[in-house]
Amino acid sequence: xxxxxxxxxxxxxxxxxxxxxxxxxxxxxxxxxxxxxxxxxxxxxxxxxxxxxxxxxxxxxxxxxxxxxxxxxxxxxxxxxxxxxxxxxxxxxxxxxxxxxxxxxxxxxxxxxxxxxxxxxxxxxxxxxxxxxxxxxxxxxxxxxxxxxxxxxxxxxxxxxxxxxxxxxxxxxxxxxxxxxxxxxxxxxxxxxxxxxxxxxxxxxxxxxxxxxxxxxxxxxxxxxxxxxxxxxxxxxxxxxxxxxxxxxxxxxxxxxxxxxxxxxxxxxxxxxxxxxxxxxxxxxxxxxxxxxxxxxx
Amino acid sequence: xxxxxxxxxxxxxxxxxxxxxxxxxxxxxxxxxxxxxxxxxxxxxxxxxxxxxxxxxxxxxxxxxxxxxxxxxxxxxxxxxxxxxxxxxxxxxxxxxxxxxxxxxxxxxxxxxxxxxxxxxxxxxxxxxxxxxxxxxxxxxxxxxxxxxxxxxxxxxxxxxxxxxxxxxxxxxxxxxxxxxxxxxxxxxxxxxxxxxxxxxxxxxxxxxxxxxxxxxxxxxxxxxxxxxxxxxxxxxxxxxxxxxxxxxxxxxxxxxxxxxxxxxxxxxxxxxxxxxxxxxxxxxxxxxxxxxxxxxxxxxxxxxxxxxxxxx
Numbered sequence: 158x159x160x161x162x163x164x165x166x167x168x169x170x171x172x173x174x175x176x177x178x179x180x181x182x183x184x185x186x187x188x189x190x191x192x193x194x195x196x197x198x199x200x201x202x203x204x205x206x207x208x209x210x211x212x213x214x215x216x217x218x219x220x221x222x223x224x225x226x227x228x229x230x231x232x233x234x235x236x237x238x239x240x241x242x243x244x245x246x247x248x249x250x251x252x253x254x255x256x257x258x259x260x261x262x263x264x265x266x267x268x269x270x271x272x273x274x275x276x277x278x279x280x281x282x283x284x285x286x287x288x289x290x291x292x293x294x295x296x297x298x299x300x301x302x303x304x305x306x307x308x309x310x311x312x313x314x315x316x317x318x319x320x321x322x323x324x325x326x327x328x329x330x331x332x333x334x335x336x337x338x339x340x341x342x343x344x345x346x347x348x349x350x351x352x353x354x355x356x357x358x359x360x361x362x363x364x365x366x367x368x369x370x371x372x373x374x375x376x377x378x379x380x381x382x383x384x385x386x387x388x389x390x391x392x393x394x395x396x397x398x399x400x401x402x403x404x405x406x407x408x409x410x411x412x413x414x415x416x417x418x419x420x421x422x423x424x425x426x427x428x429x430x431x432x433x434x435x436x437x438x439x440x441x442x443x444x445x446x447x448x449x450x451x452x453x454x455x
Numbered sequence: 456x457x458x459x460x461x462x463x464x465x466x467x468x469x470x471x472x473x474x475x476x477x478x479x480x481x482x483x484x485x486x487x488x489x490x491x492x493x494x495x496x497x498x499x500x501x502x503x504x505x506x507x508x509x510x511x512x513x514x515x516x517x518x519x520x521x522x523x524x525x526x527x528x529x530x531x532x533x534x535x536x537x538x539x540x541x542x543x544x545x546x547x548x549x550x551x552x553x554x555x556x557x558x559x560x561x562x563x564x565x566x567x568x569x570x571x572x573x574x575x576x577x578x579x580x581x582x583x584x585x586x587x588x589x590x591x592x593x594x595x596x597x598x599x600x601x602x603x604x605x606x607x608x609x610x611x612x613x614x615x616x617x618x619x620x621x622x623x624x625x626x627x628x629x630x631x632x633x634x635x636x637x638x639x640x641x642x643x644x645x646x647x648x649x650x651x652x653x654x655x656x657x658x659x660x661x662x663x664x665x666x667x668x669x670x671x672x673x674x675x676x677x678x679x680x681x682x683x684x685x686x687x688x689x690x691x692x693x694x695x696x697x698x699x700x701x702x703x704x705x706x707x708x709x710x711x712x713x714x715x716x717x718x719x720x721x722x723x724x725x726x727x728x729x730x731x732x733x734x735x736x737x738x739x740x741x742x743x744x745x746x747x748x749x750x751x752x753x754x755x756x757x758x759x760x761x762x763x764x765x766x767x768x
Contacts, residue, residue: 297474
């Protein structure tokens with residue numbers, strides 16, 4: 158009998174296949190716009206977390222002696238109609254906006270992904286039922302449905318988040334279903350089914366991780382849309398309630414003092430624009446980084 | 456073609472059913488007794504009982520739904536609780552204002568979005584392409600209520616060129632009407648222009664790489680003829696049909712834009728109804744919007760099939 162020799166030579170690191178996530182991160186880091194977007198997102202998250210440490214003034218304390226003061230050394234962004242420091246309110250406003258963006262997309266994901274998985278994997282009547290419900294929700298314009306829901310639920314930041322989350326759900330149902338249909342006939346799913354894995358295991362262990370990239374891109378872009386929606390609802394008085402700071406409600410009061418205190422409108426609007434822009438940059442960057450057609454270019 | 460139309464019309468039935476269920480269910484979200492909310496300041500038990508009976512609130516929820524659907528199918532969307540006018544009349548009264556604003560916004564969006572998209576595609580990877588992409592990103596990321604406020608500050612407060620708010624009907628004075636709607640129309644068209652620019656750019660890039668464009672160039676045609684006659688005609692077909700689906704963006708934008716510029720249209724109607732707790736109007740507006748969207752979606756599908764002979768079989 159011939160001696161069996163085992164080749165124990167280590168495979169060089171560069172030959173080990175790169176994980177999808179690592180490859181995506183490497184490609185993302187090469188896109189200047191996406192890196193800039195990530196930096197701005199990190200900046201606003203830091204502002205939201207460390208707001209009490211960064212703010213020299215109380216965001217809700219009113220001062221009749223400081224009403225509508227233009228930007229100065231002591232109040233960099235000026236003060237509002239009730240004498241409150243605008244910079245401090247913009248910093249605290251980041252909390253409401255980011256929280257609304259993340260929580261409402263979290264709600265949309267937690268309802269939309271299981272429904273999409275069920276519709277795509279099980280098919281049949283359930284698929285038709287979920288599909289028609291999704292079509293019906295998508296037929297109602299996003300903001301109009303969110304306004305209607307927020308109006309019926311009652312004005313508050315929590316209800317605004319629920320309204321935005323529920324309204325954003327059908328996008329995730331449709332995306333998840335489409336992705337499941339695309340991967341469920343792949344060899345590795347067939348193999349998992351052939352060895353007798355239960356349905357839940359196939360869906361959660363074999364399918365879900367493979368559709369995560371598409372969900373991640375959509376979630377990032379949806380956070381941008383949710384931040385605008387929260388600001389819009391707060392602007393209309395259906396989101397964060399006064400005196401708590403929110404970028405949307407700050408713009409609402411700024412509109413009344415455009416002639417005498419235009420600075421009141423500049424900063425909260427700029428904050429919304431920068432945050433939304435940065436999430437859009439990251440989302441666009443992630444989409445390109447995770448696109449298989451980009452492989453040859455990486 | 457007829458088969459496809461029939462199939463699409465059949466698919467509409469369950470979609471419309473679920474739309475009606477969603478809109479009817481909104482009322483169930485109201486905390487507390489809807490009859491008490493409808494009664495407002497009135498606390499007389501007899502009046503509350505009468506409201507409950509009039510709006511069938513004393514019947515089980517499925518029966519209430521059937522009454523509501525029966526009303527909707529016969530054109531009765533309910534009555535405004537505040538001004539006691541049929542909701543459908545209110546909507547029809549406000550709709551022309553939003554149609555004027557929306558039409559102007561679409562023209563602005565088409566002109567800016569399609570030209571920027573074409574320039575971006577034919578000048579790929581040049582400063583023009585980067586500028587057009589930056590414009591698209593700006594358009595998508597700018598909240599239109601902020602853009603509206605900034606434009607009012609610039610053109611009304613600082614320069615005094617345009618009115619800050621209000622609306623003059625087109626039939627009354629067309630110049631004043633244009634002056635009162637040009638700023639809101641631009642605000643409304645801006646975001647759609649950005650979306651159209653992205654669609655146009657990607658469609659043009661795809662078409663410019665196709666064989667028939669290469670053939671047209673090989674025949675020695677002028678670049679202008681290749682782009683305007685060969686590439687653009689084919690690239691714009693999907694863009695126009697995709698554009699029809701931006702109706703939702705247009706109406707969502709109209710809600711905020713009409714609020715900022717105090718334009719008495721469809722969008723302002725829903726906001727006023729929300730603040731006056733006039734829930735029948737809110738439901739009516741959402742129902743009409745969703746129905747129009749579904750019909751537009753169907754028309755866009757048919758248009759797409761009509762211009763693509765390959766899809767007709």
